[in-house]
Amino acid sequence: MPDTSSCQFEQRPRRLVMGTAGLQADFCKMCNVRPSSVCSAIENEDIGRLAEAAVETIVTPGRCFIEEGEPATDFFNVTSGTVKLFKALPDGRRQITGFAGPGHFLGLAVSDRYAFGAEAVDTVRLCRFSRERMRVLLDDFPRMERRLLEEASNELVAAQNQMLLLGRKTARERVASFLLDQANHGELNSEGQLHLPMTRGDIADYLGLTIETVSRTLSWMRAQGMIDVGKGYAITILAQERLESLAEGED
Amino acid sequence: MPDTSSCQFEQRPRRLVMGTAGLQADFCKMCNVRPSSVCSAIENEDIGRLAEAAVETIVTPGRCFIEEGEPATDFFNVTSGTVKLFKALPDGRRQITGFAGPGHFLGLAVSDRYAFGAEAVDTVRLCRFSRERMRVLLDDFPRMERRLLEEASNELVAAQNQMLLLGRKTARERVASFLLDQANHGELNSEGQLHLPMTRGDIADYLGLTIETVSRTLSWMRAQGMIDVGKGYAITILAQERLESLAEGED
DNA sequence: GCTCCGCATTGATTTATATCAAGGGGTCAT
């Protein structure tokens, strides 16, 4: 069955079906990502307002839920899983501009169209807010707007770091930077392993490299004793300091 | 005289001297960049509050006025001229993350240190605001915070485009994209020429290329009849559509 | 069980761009 979707990452032709019912206040009150998300800007006493504007959505792996260039109707807040954000060229070349994990807010768009696409890497849980309801919330809770500005500023810093990486770092430096970033953001499992939810192809599209170069670079790092590459997507960092100096080009 | 500054772009060892006196209300009221800047969020009746918090600063070409990693004490608003924003690696490799022209707001930083450096490309006029005074202004004028969020969102979109450029575009596509961006933002002179205030080196550091590749690519475009390279920094776009399809990789 | 297919790894070769190198044309201070 051919893929007729405009989204390069879409793997299933079916439309994403999303519910429309709001949530109970307790849902937000108990939410484990609230402390680290923009939702923390709303106090417990007002949390019902937030909850009733939100719709919980589950996105299966590989499913695209924001398509670049489509009307920007919704904002999203990731509550679990990992999302890849990307831009594409007409001939299919792609650049992943970031990975968004729990607590991350998506959908900031100045124009009325999304400037990027978003696809679930693994199973992703989202809270969805329509733009209109979000607008009302922002009018009523200016603290939320401030929190959103903080979030945007953080992303801007990350984007600047990524521009330095893409414009000036070597393949080894890129991969080292990536592993350290992932180790800082995602938590390690009981064996100190870093679980990467994304494929080598995703990493390549994030780092501006090819799959082969990412694979070769990881093999080289393993040969150097810097990392251990386990089964599946698990990686153990064995020489963090060496990776850090490599990431900053001090080798 | 050796350059002992930590700023890679600093050319003069003297410290930047900046005044401390606030401005008259009329200064902001008459300001020609107010409509396109965050300052437009403050109405005429309150503009005195903005003016008294601002200090006008003139920065000579090549002068660095924000140093990466230094304490983030001030915000800036560019009123004339062009600023380059950059990040650097310890060995001197640099990435210019953007050029900021009139109306552009600088200094958004989450931590208490600047995440990037800023240097005047040509003679630059700035309004400077201390973080504390800016904080008070934002508390008193929530519209300004909203305006700042818009600005940050715009920058985020630009950053995503730049990541696509740096990660996935060829040298020709990069230069074509750059020329079109510049033509869109800066206005053309009476002869339809685009005046680029920055050097080939700056363009190279912005596009993740070398000076030689930028120069060769411009020469190639001229040989193709796409552009005319005039004296100094003037460029005429002769075949906009060809440049546009080139910029999007449709060639 | 087997087959298929996507993902990853590794090797051989190519190529776009960097690096090295030389020279020209401004501008500024002496």
Added chain:
DNA sequence: ATGACCCCTTGATATAAATCAATGCGGAGC
């Protein structure tokens, strides 16, 4: 005027990473 210094351009060569190609592994479906 002269020389020093930038910045730019162009040519020759080197190289990091892409591309082309082959193989292996592991899960899903039959």
